[in-house]
Amino acid sequence: MGQLFVTFFKIGLFTFGGGYAMLPLLQDEIVRRHKWATDEELMDYYSIGQCTPGIISVNVATFIGTKLYGKIGGFLATLAIIMPSMIIISLIAAILSQFMHNEYLKQGFSGIRIVVAALILNTLIDMWKKGVKGYQGYIIFILALSGIFFLNISAILIVIGASILGLILNLKRGAK
Amino acid sequence: MIYLLLFYEFFKVGLFAIGGGLVTIPFLFDLAEQYPWFTASELADMIAISESTPGPLGVNMATFAGYKAGGILGAISATFGLVCPSLIIIMLISKLLKKFSDNPYVQNILSGIRPAVIALIIMAGVEIAKISLVDYTSLLIFAIFALSIRFYKKSPIFYIVIAAVVGIIFKL
Numbered sequence: 001m002g003q004l005f006v007t008f009f010k011i012g013l014f015t016f017g018g019g020y021a022m023l024p025l026l027q028d029e030i031v032r033r034h035k036w037a038t039d040e041e042l043m044d045y046y047s048i049g050q051c052t053p054g055i056i057s058v059n060v061a062t063f064i065g066t067k068l069y070g071k072i073g074g075f076l077a078t079l080a081i082i083m084p085s086m087i088i089i090s091l092i093a094a095i096l097s098q099f100m101h102n103e104y105l106k107q108g109f110s111g112i113r114i115v116v117a118a119l120i121l122n123t124l125i126d127m128w129k130k131g132v133k134g135y136q137g138y139i140i141f142i143l144a145l146s147g148i149f150f151l152n153i154s155a156i157l158i159v160i161g162a163s164i165l166g167l168i169l170n171l172k173r174g175a176k
Numbered sequence: 177m178i179y180l181l182l183f184y185e186f187f188k189v190g191l192f193a194i195g196g197g198l199v200t201i202p203f204l205f206d207l208a209e210q211y212p213w214f215t216a217s218e219l220a221d222m223i224a225i226s227e228s229t230p231g232p233l234g235v236n237m238a239t240f241a242g243y244k245a246g247g248i249l250g251a252i253s254a255t256f257g258l259v260c261p262s263l264i265i266i267m268l269i270s271k272l273l274k275k276f277s278d279n280p281y282v283q284n285i286l287s288g289i290r291p292a293v294i295a296l297i298i299m300a301g302v303e304i305a306k307i308s309l310v311d312y313t314s315l316l317i318f319a320i321f322a323l324s325i326r327f328y329k330k331s332p333i334f335y336i337v338i339a340a341v342v343g344i345i346f347k348l
Contacts (some may be wrong), residue, residue, distance in 0.1 A: 013230050022232070048276060051286050052269070053191045054262025055234040062266040074267055078259055085231030086239050090251050092225060093243040104344050111317070111343020112224040113217070113308035115335050118321040119227070120301040123198050124294060125326070131290035140288055144295035155202045155296050156192045159289055166288015167281065 001069055001076060007034065008061050008080035015057070022057045036064050057081060136169040178246045179253040185211075186238050186257030193234065194289055200234040200258075202296035204241060205303055213245035217307045228333045234258060313346060 007029050015022040023046070030036045037045070042060070049059035058078055065077030099105055132141050140162055147153040147161070189203040201223065208216050219241075226236035235255055242254025269276050276282060309315050317339075325335060342348075 012232075015230060015232075048266075048269070051194065051276075051282055052262070052265050053194050054259065054265065055190070055232045057232045058235070058259050058262045059266050062263050063270055066267055066270045071267055074263065074270075078263055082231070082235045082255055082259060085229070085235045086251060086255055088229050088231070089225070089236050089239040090243050090248055092229065093240055093251070096221075096225075097244075107343045107346075107348050108340035109221050109224070109343065110308070110314075110348035111339040111341070111346070112336055113220040113304065114314055114318050114343075114348075115321050115325075115339035116220050116223050116227075117301060117304045117308050118318055118325055119332055119335065120198065120201075120297065120304065121322055122325045124297055124301065127290075127294050127297070131294050133287070137287070137291045141291035141295055144292035145298065148295060148299045155206050156188060158292050158296060159192045159194065162288040162292030163285040164288070166285045169288070170284055 001073065003034070004065060004068060004073060004077055005080045008065075008077045009083055011057070011061075012081040013084040022060075026057075026060060030064060036068060136166075139169070140165050179249055181211075182213075182242050182245055182250055182253040183257035183260075186242070186254040187260050189238070190234075190258040191261040194286075194293070198233065198297055198300075199293055200237055202300040204237060205300050207241070211245070214241055216303055218244065220304045220307055223304075224336050228336050314348060317342060317346070 011022065011025055011029060015025055023042075026042060027039065031039050031042060045060045045063045046056065048063075049056035052059060058081060061077040061081040062074045064073075066074035069076070132138060143165070144158050144162055147158060148155075153161075185207055189200055189207075193199045193203050201219075204219055204222075205216065208214055208219055214222070222237055222240045223233075225240065226233050229236060235258065238254040238258040239251045242251040244250075246253065305318075309318055321335060321339065
């Protein structure tokens with residue numbers, strides 16, 4: 001169990017951005033080194049991670065921990081994967097609040113905010129290709145966008161509404 | 177009781193942000209509107225910091241937001257709130273793994289959520305654009321970055337570091 005903790009701590013410490021960026025490291029540690037799961041199982045975890053709530057890498061950690069040592073293992077692996085983030089980010093937050101008056105830091109962050117907008121745009125283009133399919137997809141997209149824009153509906157209600165619409169429109173009918 | 181409130185609010189984010197990573201951002205914008213915990217422009221900074229530090233984006237964001245709202249204990253409450261739904265749900269379905277993602281109803285729900293999530297992230301992007309694209313200089317920098325990111329696939333950290341330098345040079 002110590003090994004489980006150390007491994008997921010390491011994964012949390014050495015991956016940037018999360019999600020798909022994490023896959024190569026997960027394969028290396030979990031499939032090749034420790035043989036806790038096969039490549040196929042890992043891909044299954046990923047696809048389930050995408051269709052269940054929560055952070056994908058946390059889902060994967062919970063899965064493998066549970067598989068190896070039951071609920072305690074699941075809890076432990078999750079704790080291990082979020083620990084590095086919690087320590088590092090708390091430190092940064094503490095330091096930032098001290099230095100946020102610094103003129104250079106302010107200018108640096110103004111530049112960074114611009115690139116964040118560009119990064120989001122880039123992600124959106126990728127997501128659009130995978131996420132919006134068929135006329136049903138467009139309908140839901142337009143409804144959601146106008147709901148947020150004109151009616152200021154909260155993100156949670158949008159997601160609930162979209163799942164109901166997805167069920168009703170039966171988007172995957174005929175698909176295997 | 178701020179810690180309970182943080183736990184509760186981030187539990188909801190963890191429960192409804194399906195798809196990971198950037199999907200948490202629109203939910204955090206809702207929180208920025210609702211509570212005095214952090215502002216929209218602090219949220220943009222948070223995104224950059226989360227992208228350039230190790231660990232899953234959502235966890236980083238929760239820790240950062242929680243810390244801003246209630247110090248170390250706030251960070252712990254928010255992060256545990258965020259991962260709790262994952263823990264509970266995955267432990268419940270870990271036995272019937274494959275059946276779950278192949279289930280047609282699950283598939284239908286997902287194909288409904290995906291386009292909606294894109295709409296949500298567009299609105300979050302617009303919020304960040306409003307804060308950051310304030311003049312012609314910033315618009316031009318944005319265009320250059322958007323094109324470079326699209327055509328030279330480098331890690332986000334690479335672009336974030338360059339953007340910080342650009343910000344200081346142009347005194348943005």
